Amino acid sequence: MTQTSTQTRMRMFHLLRAGGAAAVLVVCLATLAVLTAPHVRGIGFFPALRFAVVAPACLLVSVTAAFLYPLLVARSSRPRLTLAAVLVGLALCVMGGMAVWGPEGLAVAAAPALLGVAVVVSWLVPRFVDSSRRSRVGTVALLALGVLETVGVVRAVSSERASPVRELAGAGSRFVTLPSGARVHYVEEGQGETLLFLHGNPAWSYQWRELIRGLRGSYRCIALDYPGFGLSEAPAGFGFTPREESLVVEEFVEQLQLRDVTLVMQDWGGPIGLGFAGRRPELVKRVVLGSTWAWPTSTREPRGIFSVIAGGPVGEFLQLNFNGFASFGLQNGVVRQLPSGVLETYLRPFVPLERRGIAAFYPGQITAATAYFQEVEAALPRLADKEALLFWAHLDQGFPRSDTERFEKAFPKHRTVGLPNANHFFFEDTAEQVVAEVRAFMRP
Numbered sequence: 001m002t003q004t005s006t007q008t009r010m011r012m013f014h015l016l017r018a019g020g021a022a023a024v025l026v027v028c029l030a031t032l033a034v035l036t037a038p039h040v041r042g043i044g045f046f047p048a049l050r051f052a053v054v055a056p057a058c059l060l061v062s063v064t065a066a067f068l069y070p071l072l073v074a075r076s077s078r079p080r081l082t083l084a085a086v087l088v089g090l091a092l093c094v095m096g097g098m099a100v101w102g103p104e105g106l107a108v109a110a111a112p113a114l115l116g117v118a119v120v121v122s123w124l125v126p127r128f129v130d131s132s133r134r135s136r137v138g139t140v141a142l143l144a145l146g147v148l149e150t151v152g153v154v155r156a157v158s159s160e161r162a163s164p165v166r167e168l169a170g171a172g173s174r175f176v177t178l179p180s181g182a183r184v185h186y187v188e189e190g191q192g193e194t195l196l197f198l199h200g201n202p203a204w205s206y207q208w209r210e211l212i213r214g215l216r217g218s219y220r221c222i223a224l225d226y227p228g229f230g231l232s233e234a235p236a237g238f239g240f241t242p243r244e245e246s247l248v249v250e251e252f253v254e255q256l257q258l259r260d261v262t263l264v265m266q267d268w269g270g271p272i273g274l275g276f277a278g279r280r281p282e283l284v285k286r287v288v289l290g291s292t293w294a295w296p297t298s299t300r301e302p303r304g305i306f307s308v309i310a311g312g313p314v315g316e317f318l319q320l321n322f323n324g325f326a327s328f329g330l331q332n333g334v335v336r337q338l339p340s341g342v343l344e345t346y347l348r349p350f351v352p353l354e355r356r357g358i359a360a361f362y363p364g365q366i367t368a369a370t371a372y373f374q375e376v377e378a379a380l381p382r383l384a385d386k387e388a389l390l391f392w393a394h395l396d397q398g399f400p401r402s403d404t405e406r407f408e409k410a411f412p413k414h415r416t417v418g419l420p421n422a423n424h425f426f427f428e429d430t431a432e433q434v435v436a437e438v439r440a441f442m443r444p
Helices: 003-036 051-075 079-101 106-130 136-158 205-215 242-255 269-279 302-310 313-322 324-332 340-350 357-368 370-383 401-410 431-442
Strands: 173-177 183-189 194-198 220-224 261-267 284-292 387-393 414-419
Touching: 003 051, 003 106, 003 136, 003 313, 051 079, 051 106, 051 136, 051 313, 079 106, 136 313, 183 205, 183 242, 194 205, 194 269, 205 220, 205 261, 205 340, 205 431, 242 269, 242 370, 261 269, 269 284, 269 370, 284 431, 302 313, 302 357, 313 324, 313 357, 324 340, 324 357, 370 401, 387 401, 387 431, 401 414, 414 431
Parallel strands: 194 220, 194 261, 261 284, 284 387, 387 414
Antiparallel strands: 173 183, 183 220
């Protein structure tokens, strides 16, 4: 091997290393730019800007710039400025393509990341290429961060693999298109008095399968998915706010002509269902509540702190790129270990990139939808004559005993059942007990 050949190989290796090192920092910048660009958390996020796409794109641009820079040095008196002009021009071309062929708003959402990457790459790459000194600490830090980013890309890509959501529709599945345009999926089994099950987040009607199995022999059990959740589809222009979901529940009840309904509610099912009940108390006969609430939440209390974190950039990043919030919430909200098949079915509606955002949107609504929660709380006196069955899951830190006590005051004709070994998804930990309590509650 000649000396010239050896030098060429070493030079190429140096350029690859310089581009890769710059890319590690550029990926961080691009990710922050995507997350901090103004948008509605979760549902306003464009899948085209996810980490699995942004990170490889940043690596490609940085490495290409590292090889381009020496050529510009040989041909331009101001190579760094020329490199910056080339990269900014490329960013503008990409933005133009997004504006023409991409969905509305994509170019604007991508602009901070594209222009930021162009400027930073044109600044970083020449420094890495021209530098002959390497800090051991800096090299180790870049290598560690690079490995972390690589693992992140692999995990992000693997989280996108799943069978079609439509395969989740079972024997009891039905669909109804409401006058508003929402196509609502629901499960209906059994006959008798109507139990209407309203799910939380991150979940869908599947969460009620054990209770339906235990109660369908005596009652008409109906569990729906809100638009954006499970297998339901939202109409054009739907905002996915809890008020809109509550109005869909009301529309659903009217469409199916349900009367004397017993509402079974958990997590977001509470404010969504009680909002409907407060508007239409004549349609509701009883309520069953657990791990839920119906009033505004301060950002200073635990549930509000959770709202700020999980409903902010961190929660959105984990959910949109890894389906992380949905997975974490389910695995940490159940005491027992869910069978892998059950967990996979729970999570599958949140796997499609265009449907992940709803799980990231709703944590923020805990504190953002204050006006709606004020309406729900103000209407609770209209339900004071309803019988209520209250479940208190002792291990659910998000809904302490104080929430149950507020419901006890709101519903004087109540029975409270403590569940010392149950967490947020209490029906997963204590299905048989919950079924027995609901049966006893329903008897005249």
